[in-house]
Amino acid sequence: MTVILVSSDNQDFKVDKEVAERSILIKNMLEDVGESDSPIPLPNVTAAVLTKVIEYCEHHRNDPVQVPEETDDPRKRSNDIEEWDMKFMQVDQEMLFEIILAANYLDIKPLLDVGCKTVANIIKGKTPEEIRKAFNIVNDFTPEEEAQIKKENEWAEDR
Amino acid sequence: MSALRQPLPAEILALIFHYLEQEDLYECLLVSHLWHTEAEIRLYSDVTLDALQENSTLLVQAVKNRKHLLRRVEWRAFDVGVILALDLMDILLDHRPPADDNGDINTDYLFSFIKQEQEDYYGTTTPAATTTTTALSHPLGPNRPALTHFSYSGSDASWRLFDSILYELTTLVSLDLDFAREGWATEAYTIDMDKILDSFPHLRNLSIVGWMHKYGSTQTTRLEDVSHLSLQTSDNGTTNGSGGIRQHRLESFTFTSLLMWREGSDAFTFFSRLANLREIVIRSRASSIEAARRSRPWTFGRALKRFCPKLESIDSSGQVALWLFDLPILPSDKISHITALIPDPSPKDMSGVSARQVQPATKTDLATRLRDQEWEELLEGKGGVEPFFPQLKTLILGWDHTLSAQDLISLGAQPQFLTHLEINYQPGNPSYVWGMHDRDAADVDEDVMFKPFNLFMESEDKLIEDRRLRKRRKIEDQDVMLFLQHCSSLRHFALTKYNIPFKNLVQGNDNDNNTGTTKKTTAVGAEEEEEEKEEGPSIRRWACEDTLETLHIGFEFSINEPEQHRLVWNHLGRFKKLTCLTFARAPLHWDRLALIPSVSYGVEGLLNGGRRGEGGGGGSARTLQEIRHLPTWWKVEDRGAMVEWFARACPRLMVLGLEHKREYVDGMKRNPYTTFLEEEGVKQCSILDVFIE
Numbered sequence: 001m002t003v004i005l006v007s008s009d010n011q012d013f014k015v016d017k018e019v020a021e022r023s024i025l026i027k028n029m030l031e032d033v034g035e036s037d038s039p040i041p042l043p044n045v046t047a048a049v050l051t052k053v054i055e056y057c058e059h060h061r062n063d064p065v066q067v068p069e070e071t072d073d074p075r076k077r078s079n080d081i082e083e084w085d086m087k088f089m090q091v092d093q094e095m096l097f098e099i100i101l102a103a104n105y106l107d108i109k110p111l112l113d114v115g116c117k118t119v120a121n122i123i124k125g126k127t128p129e130e131i132r133k134a135f136n137i138v139n140d141f142t143p144e145e146e147a148q149i150k151k152e153n154e155w156a157e158d159r
Numbered sequence: 160m161s162a163l164r165q166p167l168p169a170e171i172l173a174l175i176f177h178y179l180e181q182e183d184l185y186e187c188l189l190v191s192h193l194w195h196t197e198a199e200i201r202l203y204s205d206v207t208l209d210a211l212q213e214n215s216t217l218l219v220q221a222v223k224n225r226k227h228l229l230r231r232v233e234w235r236a237f238d239v240g241v242i243l244a245l246d247l248m249d250i251l252l253d254h255r256p257p258a259d260d261n262g263d264i265n266t267d268y269l270f271s272f273i274k275q276e277q278e279d280y281y282g283t284t285t286p287a288a289t290t291t292t293t294a295l296s297h298p299l300g301p302n303r304p305a306l307t308h309f310s311y312s313g314s315d316a317s318w319r320l321f322d323s324i325l326y327e328l329t330t331l332v333s334l335d336l337d338f339a340r341e342g343w344a345t346e347a348y349t350i351d352m353d354k355i356l357d358s359f360p361h362l363r364n365l366s367i368v369g370w371m372h373k374y375g376s377t378q379t380t381r382l383e384d385v386s387h388l389s390l391q392t393s394d395n396g397t398t399n400g401s402g403g404i405r406q407h408r409l410e411s412f413t414f415t416s417l418l419m420w421r422e423g424s425d426a427f428t429f430f431s432r433l434a435n436l437r438e439i440v441i442r443s444r445a446s447s448i449e450a451a452r453r454s455r456p457w458t459f460g461r462a463l464k465r466f467c468p469k470l471e472s473i474d475s476s477g478q479v480a481l482w483l484f485d486l487p488i489l490p491s492d493k494i495s496h497i498t499a500l501i502p503d504p505s506p507k508d509m510s511g512v513s514a515r516q517v518q519p520a521t522k523t524d525l526a527t528r529l530r531d532q533e534w535e536e537l538l539e540g541k542g543g544v545e546p547f548f549p550q551l552k553t554l555i556l557g558w559d560h561t562l563s564a565q566d567l568i569s570l571g572a573q574p575q576f577l578t579h580l581e582i583n584y585q586p587g588n589p590s591y592v593w594g595m596h597d598r599d600a601a602d603v604d605e606d607v608m609f610k611p612f613n614l615f616m617e618s619e620d621k622l623i624e625d626r627r628l629r630k631r632r633k634i635e636d637q638d639v640m641l642f643l644q645h646c647s648s649l650r651h652f653a654l655t656k657y658n659i660p661f662k663n664l665v666q667g668n669d670n671d672n673n674t675g676t677t678k679k680t681t682a683v684g685a686e687e688e689e690e691e692k693e694e695g696p697s698i699r700r701w702a703c704e705d706t707l708e709t710l711h712i713g714f715e716f717s718i719n720e721p722e723q724h725r726l727v728w729n730h731l732g733r734f735k736k737l738t739c740l741t742f743a744r745a746p747l748h749w750d751r752l753a754l755i756p757s758v759s760y761g762v763e764g765l766l767n768g769g770r771r772g773e774g775g776g777g778g779s780a781r782t783l784q785e786i787r788h789l790p791t792w793w794k795v796e797d798r799g800a801m802v803e804w805f806a807r808a809c810p811r812l813m814v815l816g817l818e819h820k821r822e823y824v825d826g827m828k829r830n831p832y833t834t835f836l837e838e839e840g841v842k843q844c845s846i847l848d849v850f851i852e
Contacts, residue, residue, distance in 0.1 A: 076177050076178050077178070078178040082847075083847055097167055100167070100171060101167070101168075101171070104170075104171060112174070116171070116174045116175045116177075116178065117178055119175050120175050120176075120178035120179055121178075123175070123179060123183055123186075123187065124179070124183050125183070126183075126186060127186060128186050128187070128188075128189035128190045131186065131187065131190050132190055132191070137166070137190055137191050137194070138191065139190075139191060140191050140192050141189070141191070141192070146189060149188055149189060149195065150189070152221055152224070153185055153188055153199075153202070153221060154214070154217050154221075155214040155215075155217035155218040155221055156181050156182065156184065156185040156202060157182070157185050
């Protein structure tokens with residue numbers, strides 16, 4: 001069975017139902033709509049991003065569904081990304097963020113996790129300026145504010 | 160690059176920051192206002208206050224201004240020093256001591272605490288008797304954090320102050336106390352179990368370990384109160400007791416052997432409040448003599464069986480007499496089947512020839528017969544053996560454990576939910592717990608009770624009496640094998656620190672008991688079975704071949720017997736769902752080796768999965784995803800080829816960890832056998848991760 005997904009820029013994507021249902025959002029929609037053939041609009045996702053998301057879901061179509069685990073462990077590891085996923089995530093920063101946002105909107109937890117781990121790995125070891133440069137973030141601190149923050153949080157600084 | 164169309168929303172930043180450590184979070188604080196907000200939340204939600212760390216004063220100051228962010232606090236104190244404790248009162252309870260005009264702490268207030276501390280230390284009051292808290296003279300403030308996790312490790316000096324803080328943290332979901340023996344530790348602190356359960360209604364995990372006086376309970380639960388108790392499960396799955404016992408939500412409880420030593424018939428009745436308990440973890444540093452003298456395994460087992468029907472996981476290490484089954488003592492008049500085992504002075508042998516040359520049976524022979532008979536009884540489920548923990552799924556036994564042979568065999572024999580078993584096997588460990596018997600039971604003649612020292616005096620009468628009293632025995636090789644041959648529900652099995660010699664795996668063993676213990680119904684002697692197959696010895700099947708997913712095991716064979724290796728590889732190939740295979744570290748002697756993965760030693764048995772001639776079709780090679788500590792004792796030139804062989808044989812193999820052998824080259828310890836990792840074939844093979852352990 002196939003379903004049709006429509007991106008925000010009106011491009012149609014035909015995918016197997018099994019693949020589409022890696023997205024919990026789509027899965028729930030399909031359950032609500034029933035046996036209808038009508039295409040599913042995804043106004044928050046552009047065609048370029050949707051292509052990537054579908055590629056991920058295709059590759060992982062046979063993965064066991066993740067059970068939401070209530071782990072007490074606050075620290076999570078980010079060094080356990082599969083090789084295929086790592087190559088998949090080697091995109092420019094803008095696309096990386098778009099994929100994460102799409103995974104969040106579509107509720108595809110494994111893709112969201114991989115995206116977040118990837119970003120975390122980029123952040124590790126960088127200074128604030130390097131982080132801003134990597135993600136195109138504007139510095140909205142005054143020098144006084146910066147000094148204040150540094151002073152208050154001195155204990156956390158890596159010596 | 161153009162600027163982002165939209166910044167990442169706060170909730171995504173929160174997810175990302177979950178993967179960052181302190182140093183990186185600090186950098187994130189300075190990136191932008193949005194990043195600052197989220198990073199600050201993450202940075203201060205999980206805090207460790209350690210009096211010995213350089214930055215602790217700075218940290219304490221920063222935390223004081225952000226109390227509302229705290230969710231998990233770990234407090235490490237060499238001593239519960241008064242100053243630090245006052246800081247903690249401020250941080251955790253929003254309780255600021257009265258200040259004088261200059262803003263300094265009121266000195267009288269301070270001295271009152273120090274005085275109390277001195278009184279405690281010099282013994283003018285006994286903390287064991289009461290745990291009265293120091294009344295806080297001010298009501299709790301509005302900035303009090305909504306703590307979920309609190310852990311403390313330090314001594315129990317200044318226990319009053321500690322108590323006054325601890326019991327106010329009523330929002331806790333998880334509590335971890337570890338009392339150290341250092342500094343001004345008194346080891347006089349008594350934990351009041353009932354008070355803990357009353358004060359922390361949301362608690363799900365509780366761990367109280369270390370050096371303290373004892374686990375107490377303010378006798379609110381008496382045995383007579385709970386004797387009529389019937390437990391009913393309510394709609395939301397938590398068990399509520401009728402008869403007025405309100406059930407606590409606690410799911411996991413970690414404690415020391417001290418708790419097992421509680422005295423009196425009410426000793427474990429506070430467990431009647433813990434009907435939702437799923438897991439217990441026991442840590443013991445006791446000596447085996449102490450454990451034998453003071454443990455109460457029968458009372459403990461009976462209480463937990465009655466009060467904690469959901470218990471499914473036990474993790475125990477150290478000398479703790481913990482029995483899993485109730486082996487009822489046999490009445491003195493019902494042991495004729497046992498006394499019949501004492502051989503006649505002049506037995507006849509098989510051919511009916513009257514024996515003039517046959518020796519009178521030795522005590523060893525009787526011991527063996529008694530053991531075999533007990534095996535048979537346990538495996539056939541005779542003798543009224545009842546489990547104390549009928550829902551047990553997971554059993555983990557750490558160093559110096561005291562799981563008995565009888566309990567292990569019964570675990571294998573009874574229909575069980577047992578799926579996960581880890582045994583840290585210490586065969587040479589002496590333990591006096593084997594001398595214990597159930598003092599509460601009837602039919603025990605006190606005159607017959609032997610002191611533990613007399614374990615070495617093995618008269619026939621004593622052997623019989625021990626058997627009657629159902630005294631436990633330590634686990635030996637055959638017990639483990641028997642267990643594996645019978646336990647059909649296992650998914651995870653680990654036997655560490657022990658290497659199985661070949662003779663224990665096969666049939667036709669000298670000590671083998673062929674009657675009714677195998678799946679093969681032909682109850683004839685070993686020779687006949689060998690005649691049926693031309694190859695001679697074969698490995699006894701394990702009952703878990705259809706279910707086992709993880710196996711951690713060690714073998715010990717001779718390098719000169721490739722047939723033995725081939726048989727074992729064949730055996731390993733029988734498992735239908737095996738995903739992870741870990742080998743124990745190999746023995747270090749030249750003539751004793753681990754299982755050799757090499758074609759000349761039959762490693763392709765992994766593929767055939769069964770006897771020769773059977774279709775096989777894949778064996779466990781088909782399902783294996785991870786192999787660890789694979790012995791690399793084979794020839795140097797073969798190594799790259801072997802890795803490639805594994806890659807081809809096991810299509811799902813992702814991780815291959817290779818055990819290496821350190822050698823001395825030019826007087827220096829070196830591992831010269833790693834070059835094969837750089838070969839093209841190895842680097843390009845389908846295994847994602849090949850490495851030397």
